[in-house]
């Protein structure tokens with residue numbers, strides 16, 4: 318065939334559906350699971366949907382992405398929420414992001430946070446550091462770093478944060494001392510709120526529904542339970558039996574046990590890619606809060622985030638936790654699901670290594686796409702946008 322797409326997560330599904338929308342029918346998708354959707358799948362647990370890859374919310378200002386998704390699941394099937402996320406800190410809940418909501422803490426704590434913000438390197442013309450941990454202290458000050466950012470990130474990404482770079486942190490806001498002080502004095506969040514204040518979630522389904530519908534549209538072109546293990550890059554053959562002009566790879570590169578026709582350097586790059594896993598654990602109990610989700614930086618708790626299902630999924634009960642699988646000591650939940658590949662790690666030097674890898678494969682008409690193909694912390698909306706652009710650009714080239 319012309320196009321062979323590896324993986325039926327949002328990246329593969331969008332790429333394939335975009336081909337179809339443009340009249341191209343000569344393609345096939347290979348997926349190792351028995352269903353599509355990847356990290357964005359939902360299952361019915363306790364009578365209501367549970368997002369088994371963690372809480373997934375559509376949060377984008379990209380109209381093209383929304384138009385694309387609404388074609389498969391019309392806008393009136395979604396509910397638009399105003400984000401209400403909290404952080405459990407100093408034995409109380411405060412709103413997230415922390416830098417806008419220090420005013421909600423006891424006054425003695427506020428003073429310590431304010432002093433620390435004033436002393437942060439970025440507020441004192443100090444040079445921007447190149448390592449993640451140093452950068453957090455420089456950007457947010459010691460107090461936010463020690464109480465929240467460092468322990469939280471260690472829970473998510475592993476104890477050794479020194480392997481991480483800083484090139485991916487441009488989305489974090491500037492913490493201005495003046496604004497933080499004003500917010501504490503006026504008892505309200507400061508002016509520049511984060512961009513992501515609203516999100517869509519399906520009214521009657523879990524977040525996986527839209528991806529199910531994309532898969533349904535191309536159901537005769539997806540082979541399920543096909544575990545991709547081998548690729549011959551020169552001859553464009555996958556698992557010794559599928560051949561295509563163009564190969565679109567959305568699966569983690571280390572999933573290939575055998576890659577024929579690449580040099581040692583590229584193999585080395587693949588060996589250097591790192592990721593963490595997430596286990597989702599569902600509990601029937603109730604948490605008395607109006608938050609959609611809550612962040613927990615406390616090291617004595619295994620999990621780092623709790624999603625309060627009843628607050629975004631109508632008529633449901635219960636909640637689920639998200640835990641870095643390495644940290645999971647006991648699991649007494651009613652249901653759990655392990656996502657082996659959850660977060661691609663932004664290790665020092667990864668950006669350059671991935672550029673080299675992607676260029677190498679692209680010259681051979683094998684394209685890396687999505688969270689794993691590009692090894693980026695993309696949310697699903699970014700993946701949709703990337704997949705649409707790649708699909709159109711290859712079709713235009715032909």
Ligand SMILES: Cc1cc2nc3c(=O)[nH]c(=O)nc-3n(C[C@H](O)[C@H](O)[C@H](O)COP(=O)(O)OP(=O)(O)OC[C@H]3O[C@@H](n4cnc5c(N)ncnc54)[C@H](O)[C@@H]3O)c2cc1C
Pocket residue numbers: 323324325326327328329347348349350353354355356357370371372373374375376543544545546567568569572595639658659660686687688689690695696697698700
């Ligand atoms: C905890 C968590 C919370 C998130 N929250 C949000 C959110 O709120 N909003 C948002 O937009 N995004 C969120 N994301 C990001 C979102 O999950 C990704 O952007 C999206 O899933 C990426 O799609 P993808 O197709 O690139 O990868 P995936 O969804 O991982 O899909 C990859 C596919 O490849 C398949 N595959 C893997 N190996 C093989 C193999 N060997 N052979 C064949 N197939 C294979 C997998 O089974 C899967 O179907 C979150 C991610 C996590 C981990």
